[in-house]
Amino acid sequence: MFSFLQKIGKSLMFPIATLPAAALLLRFGQDDMLGIPFMSAAGAGIIDNLAIIFAIGIAMGLAHDGNGGAALAGAVAYLVLTSAIVTINDTINMGVFSGIISGIAGGLLYNKFYNVKFPQWLAFFGGRRFVPIVTAATMTILAGVLGYAWPPIQEGLDSAGEWILNAGMFGVGAYGFLNRLLIPTGLHHVINTVVWFDFGTFTDASGEVVRGEINRFLKGDPTAGPFLSGFFPIMMFGLPAACLAMYAAAKKERKAVVGGMLFSIGFTSFLTGITEPIEFTFMFLSPLLYVIHALLTGVSMMVSYALDIHHGFGFSAGAIDYVLNYGLATNPLLLLVVGLGIGIIYFVIFYFLIIKLDLKTPGREEEDEEGAENAGSDNKAVDVRAYHTIEGLGGVDNVVAVDYCTTRLRMTVKDSDRVNEKELKRHGAMGVMKINKTNVQVVIGTAVEFLADAMKPRLANGNPAPSDLSVVEKEKTNEAAAVQAIAAKDFEMPIQGDIIPLSEVPDEVFAKGMMGQGFAIVPTGNILYSPVDGRVVSVFPTKHAIGIKTDTGVDLLIHVGLDTVKLKGQGFEALVEQDTLVQRGDALLKLDLEFLKANAPSIATPVIFTNLTEQKVTMIKDGFQEQGTASILKVD
Structure with a gap:
């Protein structure tokens, strides 16, 4: 489900990419700009038909090959759904959700039936030509279901939207925090779509009902903007200040190397509101910094709300949108004051934490x-x-x-x-x-x-x-x-337990020696220690396996349990980091044996020599051995 939602989030970028064009046309056509009505109408043509644009874009994005046949299926799905559902209940207004549902259905049905084959007399309707047909049939059935199921769903969505819209500072703050926090997963596009294109309603001068924060703002709703305003200080001031902090904290000899890159991505954020290049520079290097960034985004949203600032964007909260939509905004100059304050806070916090915690942000990497x-x-x-x-x-x-x-x-x-x-x-x-x-x-x-x-x-x-x-x-x-022998006295039992041959490990890769020679342990101890002198070359993110290169050039892999990668780190506590120099008897890993026994298929722990070609591993001892016991094997 998580992977599927990620795909939807990625697919949403197709239709969202049309918004800058719509916003420019709609804004420049207004009376306080160029006063050209047909330009406004052209922009409204996109804004007013976002649902079908979503249907087309999502379907094409979900298609395995991005084929236009999927886009057609998405359009057919939308037309069938929206035309049929109102015959059951003419008060239903699904908004962009009709486009999202249609796009998902069109994309999935395309992937399922794009290569279907029929007998010769029906061959013309086979393959991609069959997709719109089966899509129309499917959406007719779905329209019948949603005609009765959607009203309570819509009521629930409207209630949730009203709660968030009426929750004041806390509502906009929670949205700002989640918006940034979900960027690594790609799911921020999903919540953005709901807030930007569905929450809230406004009836414009022509009597048309408009939904969503962006649409309402661009159509002149004076209450719209609180869910957009607070992004301007972050994107125009906060993240560029974070770049300045990373530059100031960089090593002196590395400043020239990273300075150009940091300036470029910082200026991009300021001008256009595109922030991912900055966020990905510290997102995984320091999750702490990223959580602080998400919290500060929520704070910016709350402060902007408290100051009654209403500003919006058609693409993102950069300087271009700030200037373009200045005439529609309420108290827009206060955003600059908030932005300067946010920028100072970002610089101080980022610089202090980078220096204090020795975070490896750009320009501070260890060089070998x-x-x-x-x-x-x-x-x-x-x-x-x-x-x-x-x-x-x-x-x-x-x-x-x-x-x-x-x-x-x-x-x-x-x-x-x-x-x-x-x-x-x-x-x-x-x-x-x-x-x-x-x-x-x-x-x-x-x-x-x-x-x-x-x-x-x-x-x-x-x-x-x-x-x-x-x-x-x-x-x-x-x-x-480079690989040399390992004397028997130079290899110690890494953990208390029973030694068993690899052939008894219930995993074909290890049992058949595909990974290399070695042995396995059924552990009874809770601490894994280094059996050799060497360097830790890898500590896997899920902490279930550690790689060591011995001083004699032998590569050693210790894999605790089978299929323990699926535990995602639960049951393990790493006591060393990559590139740590270790000696025999140094603690590497702490295990929760009871948890591992209950959740892993087996706790058999293979100890594998992965790069031996000429040398042979000879076991000297078997059965139960205490941790630290020497002379259990030799490599010669």
């Missing part, structure tokens, strides 16, 4: 000179491997979607029979599992994230052949030469 010198070679090797992996999967036209977990690519393909297992293994895959006709898992190891990230742009660009295909082979040779 040796790593920087070798980065080009590493990137080339990953790029070459991505090329071969795509070819082994059957080529660009066979790959539908790329996903990954801790150690394996989880691929959606058109035909798994086209996947060349030998080719994939020749270029680094440890194993290949064909789950069904369209799902394939390719076992890669702990570097799977980098490979997946390299594959995505290649798939978008048609996977052109790299200039140097020998980079990966050179890298393999160098890595193999």
